[in-house]
Amino acid sequence: MQQNNEQKPELKPTVIWKCRDASCKAWVREDFATGTYPPCPICQGETIRSYKHLPAVAIKKTRKSKKVSP
Template sequence: MYSSRKKSQEDVPMEMTSVWICSNEECNGWMRDNFSFSNEPTCPQCKSAMVKGEKKIAVLANTSPVQSK
């Protein structure tokens, strides 16, 4: 009989989410739109401009009481 110590991974719900994506092709930076502090953020990694886009990522609620939007 086989038993594993690893916990079984539960299915994480995924959905299309609005994100900011770095415009620099050499940078992989992105952030969720509802986690940004600016209406037009700059990339925290390379300081380039960011453009709006969408990614299919895990559902995550922003419970921060401070949202500038």
């Protein structure tokens, strides 16, 4: 038996938006959603807010560049 030294990432409850259509399996993290009630990223249908246990993702915030005055 082979040992796997890789650790599994810690899962955290994460807010997601998932497609209302049961045949469509698309979902998106709330942090990456576009707008308050985002459309389904695949079929463009309605989405509902839900939760999934997912690995944490570091979200990089963009900084505004400083303007140098002459």
